[in-house]
Amino acid sequence: MPSLTLEATGIPEEVEAGDPTNRRVELMLGALASAVLLFIAGMIIFTLIKAWPSFANNGLAWFGAGGNVDQQLSDIFNSPADPADYVYELRAWPLIWSTILISGLSVVFATFIAVFSSIFIVHFAPTALQKLIEPVVKYLAAVPSVVYGLIGILVIVPWINNNLITEQMRASVAYVIQLDGSSVMAATMILTVMILPIMIALIVDSLRAVPLNWREGALALGVNKWRAVRTVSVRAIRPAIVAAAVLATARALGEAIMLAMVAGSIGFAPNPFDGILFLFEPSRPLAPSILDGEEGLSVVPFGETMYAFGFILIVSCVFFSFSGWAIRQSLSRYGIGAR
Amino acid sequence: MISGAGKKRTRRVRKPRKKGAKGVWSIGDRIGLGIAWITGIFLCVVAFSVTIYLAVKGISYINLDVLTSRPEAGVEQSETGGFLDPMIGTVLLTVLGTAIAAPIGVGIAIWLTEYGRPASLARFVEAGVEMLVGAPSIALAIFGLLIFQTSFMAPFSFTAEGGAVFGRSFFAAGAIMSLIALPFVVGGTREALNSIPKHVREASFALGKDQASTIRRVLLPASRAGIATGTTLGMAQIIGETAVVVVLLGASLQLAPEGAIPVLDIFKGTGSTLTSYVYINSPAGEGKAPEKAYAAAFVLLLIVIALNVMVNQITKRGQHKWG
Amino acid sequence: MGIETTDDERGLSEAGVPPVRRIVVDGETPPVRVAHRIGNGASPGLDEPFAVEQDFEAVWVEERMRIESLGVRFGQKEAVKDVSLQVNSGEVLALIGPSGCGKTTLLRSLNKLVDLTPTAIRSGRILLDDEDTAYMDDTLLRKKVGMLFQQPNPFPMTIFDNVAYGLRERGSKRPGKKALEPIVVDALERAGLWDEVSDNLNHPALSLSGGQQQRLCIARSLAVRPEVLLLDEPCSALDPISTAIIEDTIVNLKDEIAIVIVTHNLQQAERIADKVAFMYLGDLVEYGPATQVFNAPMAERTKDYVRGDFG
Ligand SMILES: Nc1ncnc2c1ncn2[C@@H]1O[C@H](COP(=O)(O)OP(=O)(O)OP(=O)(O)O)[C@@H](O)[C@H]1O
Ligand SMILES: [Mg+2]
Numbered sequence: 002m003p004s005l006t007l008e009a010t011g012i013p014e015e016v017e018a019g020d021p022t023n024r025r026v027e028l029m030l031g032a033l034a035s036a037v038l039l040f041i042a043g044m045i046i047f048t049l050i051k052a053w054p055s056f057a058n059n060g061l062a063w064f065g066a067g068g069n070v071d072q073q074l075s076d077i078f079n080s081p082a083d084p085a086d087y088v089y090e091l092r093a094w095p096l097i098w099s100t101i102l103i104s105g106l107s108v109v110f111a112t113f114i115a116v117f118s119s120i121f122i123v124h125f126a127p128t129a130l131q132k133l134i135e136p137v138v139k140y141l142a143a144v145p146s147v148v149y150g151l152i153g154i155l156v157i158v159p160w161i162n163n164n165l166i167t168e169q170m171r172a173s174v175a176y177v178i179q180l181d182g183s184s185v186m187a188a189t190m191i192l193t194v195m196i197l198p199i200m201i202a203l204i205v206d207s208l209r210a211v212p213l214n215w216r217e218g219a220l221a222l223g224v225n226k227w228r229a230v231r232t233v234s235v236r237a238i239r240p241a242i243v244a245a246a247v248l249a250t251a252r253a254l255g256e257a258i259m260l261a262m263v264a265g266s267i268g269f270a271p272n273p274f275d276g277i278l279f280l281f282e283p284s285r286p287l288a289p290s291i292l293d294g295e296e297g298l299s300v301v302p303f304g305e306t307m308y309a310f311g312f313i314l315i316v317s318c319v320f321f322s323f324s325g326w327a328i329r330q331s332l333s334r335y336g337i338g339a340r
Numbered sequence: 341m342i343s344g345a346g347k348k349r350t351r352r353v354r355k356p357r358k359k360g361a362k363g364v365w366s367i368g369d370r371i372g373l374g375i376a377w378i379t380g381i382f383l384c385v386v387a388f389s390v391t392i393y394l395a396v397k398g399i400s401y402i403n404l405d406v407l408t409s410r411p412e413a414g415v416e417q418s419e420t421g422g423f424l425d426p427m428i429g430t431v432l433l434t435v436l437g438t439a440i441a442a443p444i445g446v447g448i449a450i451w452l453t454e455y456g457r458p459a460s461l462a463r464f465v466e467a468g469v470e471m472l473v474g475a476p477s478i479a480l481a482i483f484g485l486l487i488f489q490t491s492f493m494a495p496f497s498f499t500a501e502g503g504a505v506f507g508r509s510f511f512a513a514g515a516i517m518s519l520i521a522l523p524f525v526v527g528g529t530r531e532a533l534n535s536i537p538k539h540v541r542e543a544s545f546a547l548g549k550d551q552a553s554t555i556r557r558v559l560l561p562a563s564r565a566g567i568a569t570g571t572t573l574g575m576a577q578i579i580g581e582t583a584v585v586v587v588l589l590g591a592s593l594q595l596a597p598e599g600a601i602p603v604l605d606i607f608k609g610t611g612s613t614l615t616s617y618v619y620i621n622s623p624a625g626e627g628k629a630p631e632k633a634y635a636a637a638f639v640l641l642l643i644v645i646a647l648n649v650m651v652n653q654i655t656k657r658g659q660h661k662w663g
Numbered sequence: 664m665g666i667e668t669t670d671d672e673r674g675l676s677e678a679g680v681p682p683v684r685r686i687v688v689d690g691e692t693p694p695v696r697v698a699h700r701i702g703n704g705a706s707p708g709l710d711e712p713f714a715v716e717q718d719f720e721a722v723w724v725e726e727r728m729r730i731e732s733l734g735v736r737f738g739q740k741e742a743v744k745d746v747s748l749q750v751n752s753g754e755v756l757a758l759i760g761p762s763g764c765g766k767t768t769l770l771r772s773l774n775k776l777v778d779l780t781p782t783a784i785r786s787g788r789i790l791l792d793d794e795d796t797a798y799m800d801d802t803l804l805r806k807k808v809g810m811l812f813q814q815p816n817p818f819p820m821t822i823f824d825n826v827a828y829g830l831r832e833r834g835s836k837r838p839g840k841k842a843l844e845p846i847v848v849d850a851l852e853r854a855g856l857w858d859e860v861s862d863n864l865n866h867p868a869l870s871l872s873g874g875q876q877q878r879l880c881i882a883r884s885l886a887v888r889p890e891v892l893l894l895d896e897p898c899s900a901l902d903p904i905s906t907a908i909i910e911d912t913i914v915n916l917k918d919e920i921a922i923v924i925v926t927h928n929l930q931q932a933e934r935i936a937d938k939v940a941f942m943y944l945g946d947l948v949e950y951g952p953a954t955q956v957f958n959a960p961m962a963e964r965t966k967d968y969v970r971g972d973f974g
Contacts, residue, residue: 026552030451033444035461037468040519041475044483051486114379117372121380125373128781134380136648137387143644144390145580147615148637151622152390155630194386201383214816218880221774222829222887223806227369232832237819248474255476258582258615262624288583291478295587298485308486311479322474326467364802366835 045315052309054302058089063309066094070268074294078303087302095270096310099284102271103185103264104253107192112246114193115200116235122201123208124230142198150262153191158182158263166281178283183265186280191259196249203248207241207332208234240332248325251318254288261289287314391641398638401631407639411593411617420629423636425595426617429510430579430643432606433589433613436514437521437578442571444518445525450555452526453533473523481587484516488588496608506590509598510607513588520581521574528570532563565658569651576647579640582615593617614640724753727891727921728773728808733787735768735777742768744945745787750891752921755913757936757953759926761968765945766925767813770893773923774808775801791891806833809889813896815876817868817883822860825868825879826850829887846886853916854882855908874905881912892916894924898931910935929969933957941965 056063073091080088122134162182171180211234219229235242265283268290273279285293287310298304365373406422413420448465456462488496489507496511536559544554560567590610598609612620614636619625621633728750735743743765750756750773758766771777772785775796789796796804817825824831826847831837847864851857856878860871868879877897884892894913898906913922913935926932932939932953939956941949941964949956949965960966 023550023552026555027451027455027457030447030455031457031461034448034451034465037448037465037472037522041468041471044475044480047486048479048483114382117376118379118383121376125376126380130380130384134383136652137384139651140645140648141383141387141390143576143580143648145582145615145640145644147580147582147618147622148390148394148640150624151618151633151637152393154623155634156393197383212816214812214814215818217776217779218812218816218818218883219828219832220779220801221776221805221810221812222833222883223364223802223804223809224829224832225364225369225802227365227373228832231372232828233818251474255474255478257476257478258586258619262619262622288476288478291482292583292586295482298482298587308482311476311482314476315479318474318476318479319471322471323467325474326470330463364800364833368835 041319045312045319048308048312048315052305052312054087055089055091055306055309059091063091063093064097065092066098066270067092070095074268074303074306077306078294078297078300080300080302084301089302089306091306091309093287093310095268096285096287096290097313098270099185099264099268100254100286100288102273102284103188103192103260103286104250106185106189107196107253108246108250110189110193111196111200111249112242115197115204115245116242118197119201119204119208120230120235122205124226124234138198138201141194142202146195146256146259147262149191149195150259153187153259153263154183157187157190158184161187161281170278170281174278174282178267178269180281181265181283182281183263183283184281185264185271185284188260188264188284188286189280191263192253192256195256195259196252199252200245200249203245203329204238204242207238211237240328244325244328244332247321247328251321251325254286254314254321255318257288257292260286261292264289266293391645394634394638394641397631397634398641401635402638406632406635411612420621420632423614423617423632423639425593426612426614426636427639428595429585429589429611430613430615432510432611433514433517433585434575434578436510436607437517438571438575440515440518441521441525441574442567445522445570445574446529446560446567448522449526449529449533450559453530454551454555454559469523469526472519475519477520477581478583478587480516480519481584484512484584484588488512488515508588508590508610510589510609510611513584514607516584516588517578517581520577520584521571524574524577525567525570528566528568528573529563530566532566532569533559535566536562565654568654568658572647572651572654576644579613579643579647580615582619585613585616586619589613589616593620614643724751726750727752727792729788729790729793730769730773731788731790733769733772733789734785735765735772736784736786737780738782741945743772746942746945746947748940748947748950750921750923751938752890753918754937755917755922755924755935756938756940757924757926757932758940758942759929759932759968760942760948762927764942766942767895769942770810770895770923770925773891773893774805774810776805776810802833806887807889808891808893809884809887810893811877811880811884811895811897813899815873815880815900817871817876817879819867819869821865822868822871822879823847823864826882826886829883833887847882850882850886851879853885853912854878855912856882872905874901874908877901877905878909878912881909885916889920891921891923894922896925896927899927906931929957929971941968943968 070092076088077091080086118134122131122138126134159182161184162180165186166180166182174180215233215237216229219233220226224232264285266285266289267283269282269284271279271282271284291307291310291314294303294307298307407427408424409422410425411421411423448469452462452465485507487507488509488511496509540558540562541554544558545551549557589612592610593612593616595606595611596609597605618633618636618640621629621636623630726749730746730748730750733743733746734741746765746769748756758769760766768777773789773796777783777785778801791799791804791807818828820828827840827843830843830846848857848861851860856875859875860866860879868876871879877900881897898909901909910931913924916922917937924932924936936953939949939951939953940947941956941960941962943964949960949962951961956965957969960969
């Protein structure tokens with residue numbers, strides 16, 4: 002009796018488990034994994050279905066500019082109860098522009114800082130400092146965004162309001178908006194800090210993966226260490242830097258809570274051509290717009306408008322995450338990818 | 341030649357900085373290196389100032405009272421109570437979210453590393469997990485609302501007397517939170533599984549174990565540390581998440597159980613967490629009690645630090661040396 | 664008999680490279696060494712009498728680097744123990760010895776590359792033209808002392824950019840492509856690679872074969888006109904033909920550049936070396952002219968190793 006012998010030797014009975022179990026496990030886990038894909042597809046599709054009336058009623062003008070977006074949103078919110086009279090008119094450009102402006106500026110600054118600080122961490126920091134910075138970066142990544150937002154709204158925003166905004170500036174835009182410190186600048190500053198850690202983690206990983214060979218080759222030619230790192234290592238990991246920036250963009254686009262706290266909840270499109278003043282102007286990106294409108298989700302046309310914002314966000318974030326992932330995949334084929 | 345080792349004076353050769361260095365380090369190089377130093381130190385300064393600022397503010401407002409009393413509606417700061425309920429809410433949500441995310445995440449990671457057939461599907465799943473990381477939590481939250489508002493999901497959600505399903509409950513928030521934690525569990529587990537060398541698997545197969553039992557008896561125990569790291573990181577994400585809470589738990593600061601079955605009623609009801617408490621009490625919310633927001637934020641920060649330390653400990657202790 | 668500065672022919676002296684001193688005597692017979700002045704490193708004045716047989720090309724042999732009781736430790740592990748050696752221009756010095764005896768470590772000490780290893784602790788002195796390298800700037804030292812690695816390590820750039828790299832990135836001014844081109848071509852020619860790559864200078868260097876890559880690395884080193892060239896088993900990954908080409912290149916270079924080569928290939932050492940140093944477990948066991956070390960080794964260990972009795 003095989004089972005007897007098995008018991009006698011103390012080998013667990015799973016040894017007997019034949020192919021069918023294994024096959025079943027594989028199928029089960031495979032289904033679980035595929036569920037992730039189904040979920041993402043479902044999320045995109047159902048959000049789009051829910052958002053469709055908003056897009057359909059506005060056409061491409063949805064993305065354009067025109068009128069006061071906050072007024073439009075409030076009209077949608079106050080739609081008559083009869084579905085035939087629902088108001089949908091929306092020109093979302095100020096929100097989209099605010100999203101692009103704040104995320105774009107943050108990613109630019111964060112890329113710059115992340116590249117330099119990664120070089121510092123990997124190649125130039127004294128060992129003691131290096132041992133300090135790495136946990137610091139992890140810690141910065143773990144600080145909840147509401148904490149950043151709280152510091153933003155209670156420290157940075159008042160500081161900008163008291164120290165950087167002059168009376169002259171206030172007066173020059175008084176007929177359009179009020180400057181109170183909630184601004185593109187506050188949002189960009191904090192968002193930069195928030196997306197830095199993820200970028201640094203990726204760039205540090207790929208800098209570490211650059212073959213020592215190459216740097217030694219450069220050093221042996223009498224090139225100083227900074228140049229060697231810049232012209233060989235950083236050059237070699239350019240795709241990783243792009244991947245990091247792209248992934249950070251996805252993060253920045255999706256940040257809602259901190260931006261709701263510091264960007265200034267006004268549907269306004271700051272114009273960089275107005276000069277430096279645009280930095281001090283308030284605006285409201287898409288993600289915090291949803292958060293702000295969260296209580297009106299049950300008002301049908303308003304809810305559909307919010308889902309339209311959500312759809313735009315999901316699609317762009319999924320696009321950026323996927324691109325970042327794809328770039329990193331192609332990198333790891335050459336052995337200098339992150340991971 | 342070999343003898344006389346005792347006579348030799350050994351000195352560590354230090355890099356002489358000044359002599360002849362000019363011309364080798366151009367202005368641009370010096371500026372670049374300077375910026376690198378500044379950015380590196382900038383990171384430390386930011387981290388320390390955030391921590392110290394919140395510590396100073398937080399400690400001055402924190403006391404046993406705020407930690408043990410429930411939030412109250414009040415106009416004056418002193419009348420708004422404490423954040424006992426939000427702390428309980430954070431714990432509930434974290435437990436629920438991780439309880440869902442951990443098994444699913446481990447399963448997905450196992451499938452990706454150990455099976456992964458067909459390869460193209462595996463790559464898509466990998467990309468999908470990556471997309472979950474990037475998916476905006478606010479979009480996940482309103483999608484969650486969409487699901488839990490259906491009458492099909494009514495047993496899991498706060499419902500009004502007339503039968504309207506609000507789609508808000510700890511269940512709903514926990515389910516969406518699990519998606520936020522999921523990629524971290526998958527990442528941690530995959531890393532651990534990948535670091536197990538092939539020969540360990542082969543040895544197990546050689547003993548007559550099939551793949552399923554190899555995974556259960558050999559691979560999973562060996563990747564405990566990785567799973568724990570991933571789960572802890574996922575927990576940290578859940579604890580820090582605000583948008584999902586605001587949308588899926590609503591704005592009531594107190595726990596509001598729903599239904600008649602004990603324990604389950606809490607999950608079916610709504611409430612708040614530390615993050616939503618901070619948000620609602622900050623000037624961005626109703627702004628009733630910024631001092632208490634500081635105190636709660638400090639507690640949050642302490643939790644984050646504790647989790648970070650935990651992750652470090654787990655990785656340090658769990659580092660398996662494969663021969 | 665006259666003195667030529669070969670740099671002028673190539674128009675390179677503006678690049679700040681010191682002229683190569685070479686005494687040329689008319690005649691076609693192969694070069695023969697006539698003057699050995701090893702020791703204090705002072706080069707003789709031109710009016711100093713010295714023995715030159717007519718009809719022969721004479722190459723200056725003078726000390727460029729001196730290693731004085733060098734010791735290198737990695738933590739507790741002593742990789743090089745109390746080694747003293749000279750490196751002369753005009754000759755090839757071969758470092759031989761069994762694996763792990765510290766040859767690479769010794770070589771990397773000469774251009775202070777070993778200092779990149781955090782655990783490395785160096786003792787003793789290394790002099791370049793009587794100047795202690797410990798007090799020289801690393802980059803200035805490495806400009807003069809070039810190095811070639813065991814594994815070819817061209818940068819992930821084009822062939823041209825690889826060779827031009829050292830000249831472009833070593834100072835504040837980045838010379839233009841026009842100014843670099845003759846130097847790049849010259850370096851590729853001297854490395855024996857020009858004929859093979861002249862048409863595709865803009866191809867990625869990593870697409871070259873291993874032997875070509877190694878010669879590209881030689882060209883890359885030569886382009887910055889080093890005065891000493893360190894080669895760490897440059898042919899270990901190469902086929903016999905590439906090896907022969909590189910050996911030719913080395914022999915052609917030696918009257919301008921002091922060359923130190925690490926090799927496991929004793930035939931190779933015999934073919935190209937003028938001096939041989941045999942190391943064993945971090946100790947310098949024997950150092951002398953190649954003919955002597957190979958034909959009449961003094962130490963027992965050397966004898967075993969050279970005869971091939973070694974494990
Ligand atoms: N970075 C390092 N850390 C610790 N020990 C090292 C390091 N580099 C070399 N060693 C040790 O120093 C000794 C000499 O190494 P080295 O590379 O110089 O030998 P080698 O003569 O070049 O050998 P091979 O012929 O195999 O290249 C070896 O025992 C090696 O283990
Ligand atoms: Mg070696």
